[in-house]
Amino acid sequence: MAGYSVDGTRLWSRLMDMAEIGATVNGGSHRLALSQDDEDGRELFLAWCANRGFTVVFDKIGNLFVRRAGRTPAAPAVAIGSHLDTQPMGGRFDGVLGVLAGLEVLETLEDLGVATEAPVEVAVWTNEEGARFQPAMMGSGVHCGVHPLAEALAVADASGIPVAQELERFGYDRGVEPGSHAIGSYLELHIEQGPILEQEGKSIGVVTGGQAIRWYSLDLRGEETHAGPMPMAMRRDPVRHLAAAAELVYRTGTADADARATIGRIETRPGSINAVPGELHLSVDLRHPDESVLEQMHGSLAEGIAQLNDAAEGVEISLEQIWHSPVVHFDAQLAAAVRSSAAARGYAARDMVSGAGHDAFHLAKAVPAAMVFVPCRGGISHNAQEFTAPEQAAAGANVLLDVTLQLAGAPAPPGTKA
Amino acid sequence: MAGYSVDGTRLWSRLMDMAEIGATVNGGSHRLALSQDDEDGRELFLAWCANRGFTVVFDKIGNLFVRRAGRTPAAPAVAIGSHLDTQPMGGRFDGVLGVLAGLEVLETLEDLGVATEAPVEVAVWTNEEGARFQPAMMGSGVHCGVHPLAEALAVADASGIPVAQELERFGYDRGVEPGSHAIGSYLELHIEQGPILEQEGKSIGVVTGGQAIRWYSLDLRGEETHAGPMPMAMRRDPVRHLAAAAELVYRTGTADADARATIGRIETRPGSINAVPGELHLSVDLRHPDESVLEQMHGSLAEGIAQLNDAAEGVEISLEQIWHSPVVHFDAQLAAAVRSSAAARGYAARDMVSGAGHDAFHLAKAVPAAMVFVPCRGGISHNAQEFTAPEQAAAGANVLLDVTLQLAGAPAPPGTKA
Numbered sequence: 001m002a003g004y005s006v007d008g009t010r011l012w013s014r015l016m017d018m019a020e021i022g023a024t025v026n027g028g029s030h031r032l033a034l035s036q037d038d039e040d041g042r043e044l045f046l047a048w049c050a051n052r053g054f055t056v057v058f059d060k061i062g063n064l065f066v067r068r069a070g071r072t073p074a075a076p077a078v079a080i081g082s083h084l085d086t087q088p089m090g091g092r093f094d095g096v097l098g099v100l101a102g103l104e105v106l107e108t109l110e111d112l113g114v115a116t117e118a119p120v121e122v123a124v125w126t127n128e129e130g131a132r133f134q135p136a137m138m139g140s141g142v143h144c145g146v147h148p149l150a151e152a153l154a155v156a157d158a159s160g161i162p163v164a165q166e167l168e169r170f171g172y173d174r175g176v177e178p179g180s181h182a183i184g185s186y187l188e189l190h191i192e193q194g195p196i197l198e199q200e201g202k203s204i205g206v207v208t209g210g211q212a213i214r215w216y217s218l219d220l221r222g223e224e225t226h227a228g229p230m231p232m233a234m235r236r237d238p239v240r241h242l243a244a245a246a247e248l249v250y251r252t253g254t255a256d257a258d259a260r261a262t263i264g265r266i267e268t269r270p271g272s273i274n275a276v277p278g279e280l281h282l283s284v285d286l287r288h289p290d291e292s293v294l295e296q297m298h299g300s301l302a303e304g305i306a307q308l309n310d311a312a313e314g315v316e317i318s319l320e321q322i323w324h325s326p327v328v329h330f331d332a333q334l335a336a337a338v339r340s341s342a343a344a345r346g347y348a349a350r351d352m353v354s355g356a357g358h359d360a361f362h363l364a365k366a367v368p369a370a371m372v373f374v375p376c377r378g379g380i381s382h383n384a385q386e387f388t389a390p391e392q393a394a395a396g397a398n399v400l401l402d403v404t405l406q407l408a409g410a411p412a413p414p415g416t417k418a
Numbered sequence: 419m420a421g422y423s424v425d426g427t428r429l430w431s432r433l434m435d436m437a438e439i440g441a442t443v444n445g446g447s448h449r450l451a452l453s454q455d456d457e458d459g460r461e462l463f464l465a466w467c468a469n470r471g472f473t474v475v476f477d478k479i480g481n482l483f484v485r486r487a488g489r490t491p492a493a494p495a496v497a498i499g500s501h502l503d504t505q506p507m508g509g510r511f512d513g514v515l516g517v518l519a520g521l522e523v524l525e526t527l528e529d530l531g532v533a534t535e536a537p538v539e540v541a542v543w544t545n546e547e548g549a550r551f552q553p554a555m556m557g558s559g560v561h562c563g564v565h566p567l568a569e570a571l572a573v574a575d576a577s578g579i580p581v582a583q584e585l586e587r588f589g590y591d592r593g594v595e596p597g598s599h600a601i602g603s604y605l606e607l608h609i610e611q612g613p614i615l616e617q618e619g620k621s622i623g624v625v626t627g628g629q630a631i632r633w634y635s636l637d638l639r640g641e642e643t644h645a646g647p648m649p650m651a652m653r654r655d656p657v658r659h660l661a662a663a664a665e666l667v668y669r670t671g672t673a674d675a676d677a678r679a680t681i682g683r684i685e686t687r688p689g690s691i692n693a694v695p696g697e698l699h700l701s702v703d704l705r706h707p708d709e710s711v712l713e714q715m716h717g718s719l720a721e722g723i724a725q726l727n728d729a730a731e732g733v734e735i736s737l738e739q740i741w742h743s744p745v746v747h748f749d750a751q752l753a754a755a756v757r758s759s760a761a762a763r764g765y766a767a768r769d770m771v772s773g774a775g776h777d778a779f780h781l782a783k784a785v786p787a788a789m790v791f792v793p794c795r796g797g798i799s800h801n802a803q804e805f806t807a808p809e810q811a812a813a814g815a816n817v818l819l820d821v822t823l824q825l826a827g828a829p830a831p832p833g834t835k836a
Contacts, residue, residue: 237680264690277682
């Protein structure tokens with residue numbers, strides 16, 4: 001191995017060109033799923049693909065599959081994928097790196113005239129971010145049969161525009177049935193969106209799976225009253241119990257170094273400056289790579305909230321689980337191939353578990369799948385500060401190239417042993 | 419005194435009739451300022467006035483002045499006022515009681531053929547609640563020169579409709595200049611919106627003034643990050659400091675039994691279930707009837723927040739005062755007249771300070787003004803549960819009647835000493 005390498009300069013230049021579509025004043029990108037900017041980004045990508053003679057198939061949820069043919073057309077394709085939509089005022093790398101590194105693999109094979117047995121494809125999944133249309137990872141979820149197409153089409157954004165209307169606007173309704181375009185295995189390169197690789201001076205994260213996640217609604221109900229007349233001692237103010245409830249949540253985040261506990265949203269109702277809120281609603285996100293530890297975290301939070309409720313006079317405190325995403329395990333052989341490629345190329349690597357969700361989570365339920373992480377500066381993601389260096393992006397793409405060659409079946413590079 | 423009395427049955431019946439305009443399914447009323455329901459309520463009120471031959475003047479901000487003539491037309495009018503607009507899904511008494519008790523006074527004088535020297539008026543102030551258009555107490559504020567008319571006209575609601583457009587729709591743009599319709603003194607009856615009268619078994623609150631109020635924006639700024647990848651120890655999560663900040667706020671509310679501290683609104687940004695918020699914004703409302711104690715509360719909160727900020731690594735915590743409403747003192751002679759009326763009628767009464775803002779606060783800056791409180795069940799206000807009993811409403815109206823007669827100059831009732 002390690003005889004072929006991607007063109008890191010071309011990859012970087014494409015990343016920077018793509019960032020110009022929906023560019024934000026502070027250097028980020030804003031391409032909400034199925035917006036005109038998202039479509040413009042896809043068209044730029046497809047123009048690059050067409051220039052190299054790669055063919056494209058799209059489906060009715062807007063997923064794109066760009067193919068470089070193999071010697072055996074009927075062989076299941078090796079797909080490299082991610083997404084081109086961004087968070088609102090998002091960054092240049094989240095998703096985009098995975099797609100453009102996939103294209104870089106196809107172009108490198110083309111440049112070098114390497115014929116693979118199986119076709120090699122780049123998949124662009126629709127609406128991974130879930131910022132405009134929920135749920136996130138929509139396109140890959142529909143492809144894998146997790147969400148029915150009709151359900152996804154009916155989802156509307158905050159202004160009432162349904163997914164179906166935007167898909168029709170761009171002609172995706174003329175695509176193939178989602179899931180009918182089969183792939184044989186799946187690889188995804190992504191920035192870590194965490195600080196660990198950078199801090200440990202590692203270049204490659206061998207992603208063995210994804211954390212289990214539980215989402216909750218934590219609700220405190222008291223009595224709304226005017227901020228003036230009612231004496232403090234007579235209030236049933238739910239905000240007085242917020243500190244204790246938050247403390248319980250954060251305590252579950254200290255189960256061990258892999259535990260995560262987040263209160264991302266707090267809502268007061270009516271939310272008026274001169275009214276004691278009658279209701280307080282908190283979102284809670286608990287994560288752990290070990291399902292049984294997450295179960296313990298769940299138990300201790302539920303018990304703590306129940307005790308808090310018993311002790312809270314005049315305020316009702318309740319916890320309801322609203323979502324559970326089990327632990328994801330990537331294919332062990334594919335992960336081993338990622339590990340071997342990094343070792344062969346001399347990239348410092350470590351195994352890790354993804355804290356965020358990715359399209360690969362859905363794909364892993366259907367086909368052998370794996371992910372590769374590269375460092376990102378300060379662990380920052382989802383905003384304009386998001387950054388990975390050109391050589392880090394190229395290293396990730398080289399690992400994709402190696403594993404793709406192995407999966408798709410290719411002659412050993414000149415001067416190497418197969 | 420105490421020879422004349424209002425018709426409590428008529429007053430109650432009018433309260434119940436008015437509640438049918440914008441009636442909510444749970445027994446409350448929903449008449450947002452300058453909505454069609456608000457206008458319908460005003461037209462019902464004006465129809466009752468016209469039936470008794472009272473005349474009406476309105477101004478360009480939509481304030482109504484309904485007059486029963488006096489013997490001396492040029493004498494400054496005694497005005498009894500409040501408002502007919504309600505909170506969203508509000509109650510039947512807040513504001514409405516003050517207006518309809520005023521009408522009841524005029525009708526009682528008419529029934530009994532009592533001629534007063536000065537005219538007696540009922541004032542209906544536009545947009546007291548401030549729920550649809552801010553600020554609250556808009557009509558009385560424009561009347562008293564606190565807010566320029568042009569500024570108030572330009573205020574838009576959440577859907578972008580300006581005050582001016584609604585005023586024109588109902589023809590108020592053809593009214594007199596605000597403030598040009600002068601009044602000589604002002605009385606306002608209101609439900610307490612607190613629990614004290616009920617708890618002490620009192621019928622009448624002699625309102626000597628209004629609390630001083632300070633509003634703040636309490637802001638915590640850290641770093642937004644994904645709820646998954648970033649280890650807990652490396653987060654700059656502003657929500658981790660919420661408990662300490664809230665504790666400081668509530669501690670200021672324990673200065674003495676008259677102190678109030680409220681966190682009415684909490685905002686997380688971006689407010690996403692799977693993101694550690696980068697920013698947290700709290701509203702703080704501090705009140706005290708003694709300006710110097712409120713100043714101490716302000717000082718201790720500001721100092722506490724500054725210390726918290728010094729101790730909070732990676733999170734910036736700041737406090738900004740955004741509004742200050744000084745203590746309001748009502749006219750001592752008018753308050754004494756309220757006290758005397760209650761005593762003469764055998765109504766148990768106590769002096770108190772208003773915790774909420776009222777139109778009378780603006781009027782008190784311009785003319786001698788006073789307020790009368792009656793109990794409301796459980797201290798509840800601003801929702802459908804709001805309730806004061808028919809005999810309590812009548813007691814408040816009788817006190818208005820007595821003080822009005824004294825201010826407007828009327829012959830002593832038969833069988834009493836002047």
